[in-house]
Amino acid sequence: MEDKDHVSPSSPPWRRCLIQDVFQHAQAELLASAAEATRGPRPSSTKAASSPAPSTRSRSSHGHASDTLVVSLDEQTLDESYSRYSRTLHMVLLDPSYHVFASPRGRGALLYKVAQRTLVVVGDPMCCKGEMGAMLDELQRFRSARRLRLAFMGVSESFLEHAHEKRWASLRIGRERVLNPLANKVLDRRAGKRILSQNRQLLDPDRFALRLAMYAPGVAGIDAGVEAALDALYGDWCAAKLAAGGGKTPQAFITSYQLFSHRSKTAFLLARDRDGRLCGMAMLREVGAHAGFHIDPCIAAPDAPRGTTDLLVVTAMRLLRRAGLSYLSLGVEPASEVGGGGGGDDGSRWRVGDMLANAAYRAVTRARDVQGKRAYYDKFHPDPALESSLYVVLPSLFAWHEVLAVMKVAHVQARRAGA
The missing domain is CATH 3.40.630 (Aminopeptidase)
Structure with missing residues (x-):
């Protein structure tokens, strides 16, 4: 035994x-x-x-005694799904301005913030791949009752497979640098x-x-x-x-x-x-x-x-x-410009999302900041085999509000000319 x-x-x-x-x-x-x-x-x-x-x-599924005791199903679902499925972008768990959505049926949990009447999910939903569809259906009912739009920020290539099945537009915004x-x-x-x-x-x-x-x-x-x-x-x-x-x-x-x-x-x-x-x-x-x-x-x-x-x-x-x-993640290195991750039901849909996101991203990204972070990470020699791309996923066809919401959640503001 x-x-x-x-x-x-x-x-x-x-x-x-x-x-x-x-x-x-x-x-x-x-x-x-x-x-x-x-x-x-x-x-x-x-x-x-x-x-x-x-x-x-x-490992106890309820965490260690130094944390607040788990007393609800939602807290237990979060603790177990985090222990199994958490990634680097789930660092926002430690930011009190973010909220937790836990599956009513215990399928998993996700972290989000609301801006511009948009529910912005940060990081992949923390659940097994086979439960992803049911988990997002539960989220759909949750946000529809509140009349919220939907966007995803900082999701992995694993989640991108589900986004492509839904024909959602996706934009590559950076990569995770990882030391081995x-x-x-x-x-x-x-x-x-x-x-x-x-x-x-x-x-x-x-x-x-x-x-x-x-x-x-x-x-x-x-x-x-x-x-x-x-x-x-x-x-x-x-x-x-x-x-x-x-x-x-x-x-x-x-x-x-x-x-x-x-x-x-x-x-x-x-x-x-x-x-x-x-x-x-x-x-x-x-x-x-x-x-x-x-x-x-x-x-x-x-x-x-x-x-x-x-x-x-x-x-x-x-x-x-x-x-x-x-596996020791250094964090996210922003891309110098966004790139298409595919998706969309036709080319015109993708071009709309591409133009919107590129215009917004170029307005807020300083090339010298991106280069500085890349140089800092490079000196520790990250492992290219552990590197992974990160994406913004936009389910809506005309996603201007969603793009603004992602910018707000990421504390991004349009910079002054010449800055």
């Missing part, structure tokens, strides 16, 4: 407690990184760390020598003396002092981003997180200076569909040593390598 408490590395992603896997290996990895800073680099190797021992604790910690050129010392040298300097007790730690409240319990420091650092960073946008709206495609709203699904890498002050942090959020994590935000205090965020990214890769995990 199968041992239900045993979770092997080959178990379905939703069966593993990924944060617990990483947390179990964190102490050994962080000690090794600190030792490396004092004795020199580790031997070069193209092989991943040995496979971790399988976890012997099963088990086969990464920087970790294997085949690239990124400057980053690794800087990492050693930051950890060297005779130089910058940064100290790293991992905070996983869903595993080890809540530390109010740590959470207050994380909140303060993140609040200051958000305020700086808001000021950079003229103080009117958040920068485009920036999500405002409530860091501790889902503790069972997140963990934090902390960087402290020699005085013990928090000077950098990276949040790791579970991505159930890929048995991995999304790293965001990854930030440093204004007076933190140069390269602090690079150190956090490399350390996150090392932790996942120790845990035998091959």
Whole structure:
């Protein structure tokens, strides 16, 4: 008989407690990184760390005790569907301005925001492929009762198959860049020598003396002092981003997180200076569909040593390598211009959607911003095999209101001429 408490590395992603896997290996990895800073680099190797021992604790479908107890069917549906099907764009779960639609029959859940009388679904609906049609039928009844239009933002190629069956227009708006910690050129010392040298300097007790730690409240319990420091650092960073946008709206495609709203699904890498002050942090959020994590935000205090965020990214890769995990999403790299994803019942329909979206997208996208994000991601050597395109899907023929709704949800505004 199968041992239900045993979770092997080959178990379905939703069966593993990924944060617990990483947390179990964190102490050994962080000690090794600190030792490396004092004795020199580790031997070069193209092989991943040995496979971790399988976890012997099963994941509760209700999350860990540090979260609010699941008391309703909707909350249970969200928790289970997130653990199985969540992707990078489901980061908006931690943004309190988004809402959850849970299938009345427990088929799955999705995340959305309403703008311009349009229900904008962000990320793929979190359900199995066979339930997608029934799930969207339930959503249709929900939004029809409220007289809302429909649009999808940041959906994957997997959802695009369903959109094509419906003959909905789709527009490619970017791609997800993903690191493979088990086969990464920087970790294997085949690239990124400057980053690794800087990492050693930051950890060297005779130089910058940064100290790293991992905070996983869903595993080890809540530390109010740590959470207050994380909140303060993140609040200051958000305020700086808001000021950079003229103080009117958040920068485009920036999500405002409530860091501790889902503790069972997140963990934090902390960087402290020699005085013990928090000077950098990276949040790791579970991505159930890929048995991995999304790293965001990854930030440093204004007076933190140069390269602090690079150190956090490399350390996150090392932790996942120790845990035998091959998926660490850096996030979304916007496209320089939108491209057709197909769909539509004829060519004229596609051209209408194409012209609308391209006009809107060109009005708000700065090429230098796209190039800057691409250059930042490239230095960590993402794995092209894990890269995936992201799309906006517009079910309506004349989707001007839906395009405006997507822009509003993404905090996008038309820029001034010459900006």
